Amino acid sequence: MTHTVAEIAHALGLEAAGDDSLEIDGVAEPADAGPRQLAMAMKPEYAEKLGQGRARAAMLWDGADWQGMALDAAILAPRPRYALSALSAMMDPGQGYTAGIHPMSSIDETAKLGRNVSVGPFSVIGPGVVIGDDSVIGPQVLVGQDTRIGEGALLHAGAKIGARCTIGARFIGHFNCVVGNDGFSFVTPEASGVEKARESLGDQGEAKGQPWARIASLGGVTIGDEVEVGAAAAIDRGTVRDTRIGNGTKIDNQVQVGHNTVVGEHTLLCGQVGIAGSVTIGDFVVLAGQVGVSDNIRIGDNVICGGSTIVLSSIPAGRVMLGYPAMKMDQHLEVYKALRRLPRMARDVAELRKAVSKPGSND
Template sequence: MKKSYSIKEINSILNGELIGNTTQSIEGPEQLQNANSNHITFIGSTKYAKHWADSKACAAVINDTLKIEPGNNRALIKVKNADLAMAKILELFNPPSPVFDTDIHPTAVVHDTAKIGAGCKIGANCYVGKDVELGNDVILYPNVCVFDETIIGDNTIVWSGTVIRERCIIGNHCIFHTNVSIGADGFGYRPSDDGRGLVKIPQIGNVIIGHYVEIGANSCVDRAKFSSTIIGDGCKIDNLVQVAHNSIMGRSCIMAGHSGLAGSVTLGDGVIIGGSASIKDHTTIHSGATVGAGSGVVGDVAAGKTVLGYPAQDARDMLKQWVALRQFMKKQ
């Protein structure tokens, strides 16, 4: 059934300052320049405020620092943070998840020793191995593999194509998107004694993932050579991200797409890694630090510092170098 709300119903959820009014029923959110008359949009900065007059949206959620007039039969809801308010609106219009006709599909293979919690859903062609433990309300969408002795906490959702290798430990309320790899062998090789080949180093550790962790599609978290690769509570990992063996991520870290940690990297709490950034092995990035997109970190980064460039250095210094280089090139 299609959802629709009045502007007052939406504002009752946001608790913002309603300016103007619209009689139009709101049937969904949309980008400012793509919206139609039944859409609500959002404006978070002056950069986009100039497009409001030409937008067809009947309503917008805006930051309370912006000065915009609503217009005829249009409404604005002023809030402290338009991005967070729009998240609440997206929840309102969020379509339901795929439906399971049976709790455990008849084509799923579940080992006799596996412990399956109350309310679990296991889709078609899933494999759940020996001595696996699933907490309550775990969802495994079709074609998920969970290998022996792995433990998955309550309310965790695992999307199709994901493989969780043996002996891994997953927390509560995690989300793994399609084709995530958890616990594949770490990348460990050494030249052979005769120098004519490479010797594979056994990877006998596991992966431990905390609570409320979200990992994007096609990302990989490798098992440790020994001990554990660890992802702390609340970490958010984008698509196509690599976390190598024995790396440790603190709480609430963010890794954007195409970024990667080499082996034995340590991140403190709240570290932000920009897209396509790469971090050298055995490097420590302390709490609250930020690594700019495309940067290459080859040494430790102090707490709260922002680094940029390749090799990465203090962002202000790097920006000064870029300005100086541009001025030099103009003189040539």
């Protein structure tokens, strides 16, 4: 996979400087880059390490003095990290999935596969499945009954899509992700201790153990276009209506999305986020790593929750939240600073109490 500097710059819509006929085989960090690799020196602090490598060309920021860095060529980008998105796609050699239908796959005779669809070994395509053109189904993938997947999908090895799911175009499902497993929904014959504790916020009263009865998930999962689901992530199907994921939303590894939840468009759910059932999340929301969201609440558009935030109540649009329980980030930082001062304050109070309690201290 070889490109000239000129070809790369043209593909990215950027300016090439210097000897743009140089051939590039890949990309590397500045200190590790060889003469046929494009060094990712996207910030001045990264460019300082160019001398440790052997790069002849680099991706740099607008206005960078590439000649002063002893380079033969450069690609200059107003926002280099954004340019890296298209560049990485150009340079990605992929996972090596082969074209065509592997003879060791199992495809139901009622399934409909579009043009140029490939299916890897030990994959199972169920009855009534529809898969769009140019999709790649890796090895050991399951696509359940009556599920529909749009064009250009990529299901990596081990991905599992349950029955009656609807997935849009250019979906990416990473290794061992699961879409459409049953929701975690159980009920007791009488009000359970959990229900009583929620009402009282304390003692559950006279408690008795009860067996849990399973509520089947009759809904499915509906996913829009350009959605990505990370490795070992799970999206539960709805109890009656579908769980929904909007266009352009990206879901990281080991994320749990509970039944009946609705996630808006272009939202980021980072690693180990856990979302309980029947949550509504708006558009352009970012939930950082290990954020937890309680059930039956709403998170408005453009909300950002910092890492390990625990959301126990609804959040209006545009808020930046942090902490457990979640509060506005500036307020949380103020509380945290006060918390760090508590030991010193306790010592000061103890000293004051000693001084006041000494005989004759009022003289």
